[in-house]
Amino acid sequence: MKAIRFDALLKTTIWGGEEVTELKHLSQAPLQVGESWEISGLPGDETLVSDGEFKGQTLSQLIATHGASLVGKHNYERYGTNFPLLVKFMSTAKDLSIQVHPDDAMAQRMGHPFGKSEMQYILHAQPESRFYAGFNADFSADGYSQSVQDGSLMAHLKCHATHAGDCFLIPAGHIHCIGSGNFLIEIQQSSNDTFRAYDFDRRDAQGQRRELHIAQAREALDFHAYPTHRVHYDHKPDTASLLVDIPEFVVRLYEIEHTLNVDYATTDSFIIYIAYEGDALLHYDEGDVHLSAGHTILFPASTTFVRIEPGAHGFKALETYC
Incomplete structure:
Protein backbone atom coordinates (compact mmCIF):
# COMPACT_ATOMS: atom_id res chain seq x y z
CA MET A 1 0.00 0.00 0.00
CA LYS A 2 1.04 3.57 -0.64
CA ALA A 3 1.33 6.20 2.07
CA ILE A 4 -1.97 7.95 2.78
CA ARG A 5 -2.80 11.63 3.30
CA PHE A 6 -6.00 12.88 4.92
CA ASP A 7 -8.00 16.10 4.81
CA ALA A 8 -7.63 17.69 8.25
CA LEU A 9 -10.70 18.74 10.25
CA LEU A 10 -10.46 22.31 11.59
CA LYS A 11 -12.15 22.84 14.95
CA THR A 12 -13.18 26.35 16.05
CA THR A 13 -13.02 26.72 19.84
CA ILE A 14 -13.63 29.40 22.45
CA TRP A 15 -9.90 29.34 23.27
CA GLY A 16 -8.51 28.92 19.73
CA GLY A 17 -5.62 30.94 18.29
CA GLU A 18 -4.03 31.59 14.89
CA GLU A 19 -0.96 29.33 14.71
CA VAL A 20 -2.71 26.37 13.09
CA THR A 21 -3.90 28.38 10.08
CA GLU A 22 -0.54 30.17 9.82
CA LEU A 23 1.44 26.91 9.79
CA LYS A 24 -0.87 25.44 7.17
CA HIS A 25 -0.97 28.69 5.11
CA LEU A 26 -4.78 28.68 5.06
CA SER A 27 -6.09 32.00 3.77
CA GLN A 28 -9.81 31.10 4.00
CA ALA A 29 -9.84 29.39 7.41
CA PRO A 30 -12.31 30.43 10.14
CA LEU A 31 -11.18 32.43 13.17
CA GLN A 32 -10.16 30.82 16.47
CA VAL A 33 -9.09 27.46 15.08
CA GLY A 34 -8.08 25.71 18.28
CA GLU A 35 -7.48 22.28 16.77
CA SER A 36 -6.66 20.66 13.47
CA TRP A 37 -7.54 16.98 13.61
CA GLU A 38 -4.92 15.55 11.28
CA ILE A 39 -5.84 11.88 11.46
CA SER A 40 -9.02 10.74 13.18
CA GLY A 41 -11.16 7.61 13.16
CA LEU A 42 -13.74 8.95 15.62
CA PRO A 43 -17.30 8.22 14.39
CA GLY A 44 -18.79 11.46 13.09
CA ASP A 45 -15.35 13.09 12.97
CA GLU A 46 -13.41 10.79 10.66
CA THR A 47 -10.80 12.36 8.43
CA LEU A 48 -11.15 11.42 4.76
CA VAL A 49 -8.35 10.31 2.44
CA SER A 50 -7.43 13.37 0.40
CA ASP A 51 -6.10 11.83 -2.83
CA GLY A 52 -5.07 8.66 -4.60
CA GLU A 53 -7.00 5.42 -5.12
CA PHE A 54 -8.65 5.60 -1.68
CA LYS A 55 -9.78 9.24 -1.96
CA GLY A 56 -12.86 9.99 0.16
CA GLN A 57 -12.60 6.84 2.30
CA THR A 58 -12.50 6.82 6.10
CA LEU A 59 -10.06 4.97 8.30
CA SER A 60 -12.69 2.42 9.32
CA GLN A 61 -13.40 1.69 5.64
CA LEU A 62 -9.69 1.32 4.91
CA ILE A 63 -9.18 -1.02 7.86
CA ALA A 64 -12.22 -3.11 6.91
CA THR A 65 -10.69 -3.63 3.45
CA HIS A 66 -6.97 -3.91 4.23
CA GLY A 67 -6.87 -5.05 7.86
CA ALA A 68 -3.47 -5.96 9.25
CA SER A 69 -1.58 -4.75 6.16
CA LEU A 70 -2.72 -1.23 7.07
CA VAL A 71 -2.64 -1.14 10.89
CA GLY A 72 -0.54 -4.16 11.86
CA LYS A 73 -1.48 -7.67 12.97
CA HIS A 74 -1.59 -6.95 16.71
CA ASN A 75 -3.49 -3.68 16.29
CA TYR A 76 -6.04 -5.37 14.02
CA GLU A 77 -6.57 -8.20 16.51
CA ARG A 78 -6.82 -5.76 19.41
CA TYR A 79 -8.88 -2.94 17.91
CA GLY A 80 -10.64 -4.32 14.82
CA THR A 81 -11.78 -1.45 12.58
CA ASN A 82 -11.42 1.13 15.39
CA PHE A 83 -8.38 3.26 14.64
CA PRO A 84 -6.63 3.71 18.00
CA LEU A 85 -5.08 7.18 17.74
CA LEU A 86 -6.12 10.80 17.18
CA VAL A 87 -3.44 13.29 16.06
CA LYS A 88 -3.85 17.09 16.35
CA PHE A 89 -2.20 20.45 16.03
CA MET A 90 -3.47 22.77 18.81
CA SER A 91 -3.31 26.57 19.24
CA THR A 92 -4.36 28.07 22.59
CA ALA A 93 -4.97 31.83 22.64
CA LYS A 94 -6.72 31.34 26.03
CA ASP A 95 -6.55 28.77 28.80
CA LEU A 96 -8.42 25.55 28.21
CA SER A 97 -10.70 24.29 30.96
CA ILE A 98 -9.33 22.34 33.92
CA GLN A 99 -10.20 18.84 32.78
CA VAL A 100 -9.72 15.11 33.06
CA HIS A 101 -10.27 12.17 30.72
CA PRO A 102 -11.57 8.67 31.50
CA ASP A 103 -9.48 5.53 31.41
CA ASP A 104 -10.38 2.57 29.19
CA ALA A 105 -12.58 0.91 31.84
CA MET A 106 -14.68 4.03 32.47
CA ALA A 107 -14.93 4.80 28.75
CA GLN A 108 -16.17 1.30 28.03
CA ARG A 109 -18.82 1.64 30.74
CA MET A 110 -19.94 4.69 28.74
CA GLY A 111 -20.11 2.57 25.57
CA HIS A 112 -16.91 3.98 24.03
CA PRO A 113 -13.94 1.82 22.95
CA PHE A 114 -11.08 3.97 24.28
CA GLY A 115 -10.13 6.03 27.27
CA LYS A 116 -7.93 9.04 26.69
CA SER A 117 -4.28 9.05 27.61
CA GLU A 118 -2.44 11.75 25.70
CA MET A 119 0.85 13.57 25.19
CA GLN A 120 1.65 17.13 24.17
CA TYR A 121 4.78 18.39 22.41
CA ILE A 122 5.23 22.16 22.56
CA LEU A 123 6.19 23.75 19.22
CA HIS A 124 6.07 27.35 20.41
CA ALA A 125 5.16 29.13 23.63
CA GLN A 126 4.69 32.74 24.65
CA PRO A 127 6.98 33.98 27.47
CA GLU A 128 4.34 33.59 30.20
CA SER A 129 2.74 30.39 28.92
CA ARG A 130 1.98 27.60 31.36
CA PHE A 131 0.86 23.99 31.48
CA TYR A 132 -0.98 22.78 34.58
CA ALA A 133 -0.68 19.04 35.15
CA GLY A 134 -1.40 16.93 38.21
CA PHE A 135 -2.05 17.81 41.83
CA ASN A 136 0.73 19.48 43.84
CA ALA A 137 -0.08 17.24 46.83
CA ASP A 138 -2.21 14.15 47.35
CA PHE A 139 -5.83 15.23 47.18
CA SER A 140 -9.24 13.64 47.80
CA ALA A 172 -6.08 9.06 31.67
CA GLY A 173 -7.39 10.21 35.04
CA HIS A 174 -4.81 12.96 35.54
CA ILE A 175 -6.07 16.52 35.94
CA HIS A 176 -4.60 19.15 33.61
CA CYS A 177 -5.07 22.48 31.86
CA ILE A 178 -3.18 23.68 28.78
CA GLY A 179 -2.57 27.36 29.35
CA SER A 180 -2.81 30.21 26.87
CA GLY A 181 -0.08 30.99 24.34
CA ASN A 182 0.89 27.41 23.54
CA PHE A 183 1.16 25.90 20.06
CA LEU A 184 1.57 22.14 20.17
CA ILE A 185 1.07 18.70 18.71
CA GLU A 186 -1.19 16.39 20.69
CA ILE A 187 -1.22 12.62 20.22
CA GLN A 188 -3.89 10.72 22.11
CA GLN A 189 -6.05 7.67 22.21
CA SER A 190 -9.01 7.91 19.86
CA SER A 191 -11.49 9.55 22.23
CA ASN A 192 -13.23 12.89 22.61
CA ASP A 193 -14.40 12.27 26.19
CA THR A 194 -13.43 15.34 28.22
CA PHE A 195 -14.81 16.14 31.67
CA ARG A 196 -14.56 19.82 32.56
CA ALA A 197 -13.87 20.21 36.27
CA TYR A 198 -13.72 24.02 36.12
CA ASP A 199 -13.91 26.59 33.32
CA PHE A 200 -13.25 29.98 34.97
CA ASP A 201 -16.96 30.86 34.69
CA ARG A 202 -16.52 31.53 30.96
CA ARG A 203 -19.50 32.02 28.68
CA ASP A 204 -19.96 30.81 25.13
CA ALA A 205 -21.01 32.89 22.09
CA GLN A 206 -24.64 32.71 23.28
CA GLY A 207 -23.75 34.04 26.73
CA GLN A 208 -24.23 30.70 28.46
CA ARG A 209 -21.73 29.22 30.90
CA ARG A 210 -20.13 26.15 29.39
CA GLU A 211 -21.24 22.84 30.83
CA LEU A 212 -19.19 21.34 33.65
CA HIS A 213 -18.96 17.62 34.41
CA ILE A 214 -18.32 17.64 38.15
CA ALA A 215 -19.56 14.13 38.96
CA GLN A 216 -17.92 12.47 35.94
CA ALA A 217 -14.62 14.23 36.66
CA ARG A 218 -14.77 13.11 40.29
CA GLU A 219 -15.22 9.51 39.14
CA ALA A 220 -12.42 9.72 36.58
CA LEU A 221 -9.82 11.55 38.68
CA ASP A 222 -6.67 10.01 40.10
CA PHE A 223 -6.10 12.06 43.28
CA HIS A 224 -2.47 11.06 43.84
CA ALA A 225 0.29 13.62 43.37
CA TYR A 226 2.98 12.49 40.92
CA PRO A 227 6.55 13.89 40.71
CA THR A 228 6.07 15.42 37.26
CA HIS A 229 4.19 15.12 33.98
CA ARG A 230 7.04 16.72 32.07
CA VAL A 231 8.91 14.18 29.93
CA HIS A 232 12.69 14.27 30.24
CA TYR A 233 14.19 12.91 27.05
CA ASP A 234 17.59 12.54 25.40
CA HIS A 235 17.63 14.83 22.38
CA LYS A 236 19.56 13.33 19.46
CA PRO A 237 19.87 15.38 16.25
CA ASP A 238 19.79 13.43 12.99
CA THR A 239 18.27 10.35 14.59
CA ALA A 240 15.14 9.33 16.50
CA SER A 241 14.72 10.76 20.01
CA LEU A 242 12.27 8.70 22.08
CA LEU A 243 9.67 10.89 23.79
CA VAL A 244 6.94 8.48 24.92
CA ASP A 245 6.68 4.68 25.06
CA ILE A 246 3.45 3.50 26.72
CA PRO A 247 1.08 0.63 25.88
CA GLU A 248 -1.23 3.01 24.00
CA PHE A 249 1.37 4.59 21.68
CA VAL A 250 5.01 5.39 20.99
CA VAL A 251 6.22 8.87 19.98
CA ARG A 252 9.64 9.79 18.63
CA LEU A 253 11.11 13.14 17.60
CA TYR A 254 13.07 13.75 14.39
CA GLU A 255 15.18 16.87 13.85
CA ILE A 256 16.98 16.04 10.63
CA GLU A 257 19.58 17.92 8.58
CA HIS A 258 21.14 14.91 6.84
CA THR A 259 19.65 11.83 5.16
CA LEU A 260 18.43 9.24 7.65
CA ASN A 261 17.32 5.63 7.03
CA VAL A 262 14.62 4.34 9.40
CA ASP A 263 14.01 0.58 9.60
CA TYR A 264 10.39 -0.54 10.14
CA ALA A 265 10.83 -4.18 9.06
CA THR A 266 9.92 -5.46 12.54
CA THR A 267 7.42 -2.71 13.46
CA ASP A 268 3.97 -4.28 13.50
CA SER A 269 2.04 -1.02 13.15
CA PHE A 270 1.08 1.86 10.90
CA ILE A 271 3.51 4.81 11.16
CA ILE A 272 2.38 8.45 11.28
CA TYR A 273 4.65 11.44 10.58
CA ILE A 274 3.50 14.89 11.75
CA ALA A 275 5.74 17.56 10.20
CA TYR A 276 6.05 20.92 11.92
CA GLU A 277 9.14 22.58 10.42
CA GLY A 278 10.94 22.39 7.08
CA ASP A 279 10.23 19.61 4.59
CA ALA A 280 11.57 16.29 3.37
CA LEU A 281 11.36 13.76 0.58
CA LEU A 282 10.40 10.43 2.13
CA HIS A 283 11.45 7.32 0.18
CA TYR A 284 9.76 4.03 1.13
CA ASP A 285 8.79 0.63 -0.32
CA GLU A 286 6.22 2.02 -2.78
CA GLY A 287 8.15 5.06 -4.02
CA ASP A 288 8.53 8.50 -2.49
CA VAL A 289 6.35 11.26 -1.08
CA HIS A 290 6.99 14.88 -0.13
CA LEU A 291 6.01 16.10 3.35
CA SER A 292 6.18 19.71 4.53
CA ALA A 293 5.47 21.54 7.79
CA GLY A 294 1.81 21.58 8.81
CA HIS A 295 1.01 18.26 7.14
CA THR A 296 0.68 14.65 8.26
CA ILE A 297 0.99 11.30 6.52
CA LEU A 298 0.30 7.67 7.42
CA PHE A 299 2.51 4.81 6.24
CA PRO A 300 0.79 1.40 6.29
CA ALA A 301 2.13 -1.44 8.45
CA SER A 302 3.44 -3.13 5.29
CA THR A 303 6.11 -0.39 5.07
CA THR A 304 9.57 -1.80 5.85
CA PHE A 305 11.69 1.37 5.66
CA VAL A 306 11.59 5.14 5.22
CA ARG A 307 14.58 7.15 4.04
CA ILE A 308 14.27 10.78 5.09
CA GLU A 309 15.97 13.30 2.80
CA PRO A 310 15.53 16.73 4.43
CA GLY A 311 15.09 19.89 2.41
CA ALA A 312 17.46 22.85 2.41
CA HIS A 313 16.16 24.10 5.77
CA GLY A 314 16.03 20.73 7.50
CA PHE A 315 13.06 18.68 8.63
CA LYS A 316 11.36 18.40 12.01
CA ALA A 317 8.55 15.98 12.74
CA LEU A 318 7.01 13.67 15.30
CA GLU A 319 6.52 9.98 14.53
CA THR A 320 3.89 7.87 16.27
CA TYR A 321 2.69 4.28 16.13
CA CYS A 322 1.14 1.60 18.34
Missing part, protein backbone atom coordinates in the same frame (compact mmCIF):
# COMPACT_ATOMS: atom_id res chain seq x y z
CA ALA A 141 -12.66 13.40 46.19
CA ASP A 142 -14.18 15.54 48.95
CA GLY A 143 -11.37 18.08 48.67
CA TYR A 144 -11.93 18.25 44.94
CA SER A 145 -15.67 18.87 45.35
CA GLN A 146 -15.01 21.62 47.91
CA SER A 147 -12.37 23.31 45.73
CA VAL A 148 -14.77 23.37 42.77
CA GLN A 149 -17.42 24.94 44.96
CA ASP A 150 -15.17 27.66 46.39
CA GLY A 151 -13.18 28.29 43.18
CA SER A 152 -9.79 27.22 44.55
CA LEU A 153 -9.13 24.20 42.32
CA MET A 154 -6.36 25.91 40.34
CA ALA A 155 -4.34 26.40 43.55
CA HIS A 156 -4.09 22.61 43.93
CA LEU A 157 -2.53 22.04 40.49
CA LYS A 158 1.15 21.78 39.65
CA CYS A 159 2.23 24.54 37.26
CA HIS A 160 4.93 24.23 34.56
CA ALA A 161 6.39 27.04 32.45
CA THR A 162 6.41 25.97 28.79
CA HIS A 163 9.06 26.35 26.09
CA ALA A 164 9.55 24.99 22.58
CA GLY A 165 10.63 21.36 22.82
CA ASP A 166 8.83 20.61 26.08
CA CYS A 167 6.90 17.35 26.21
CA PHE A 168 4.15 16.33 28.64
CA LEU A 169 2.51 12.96 29.20
CA ILE A 170 -1.02 13.00 30.65
CA PRO A 171 -2.32 9.52 31.50
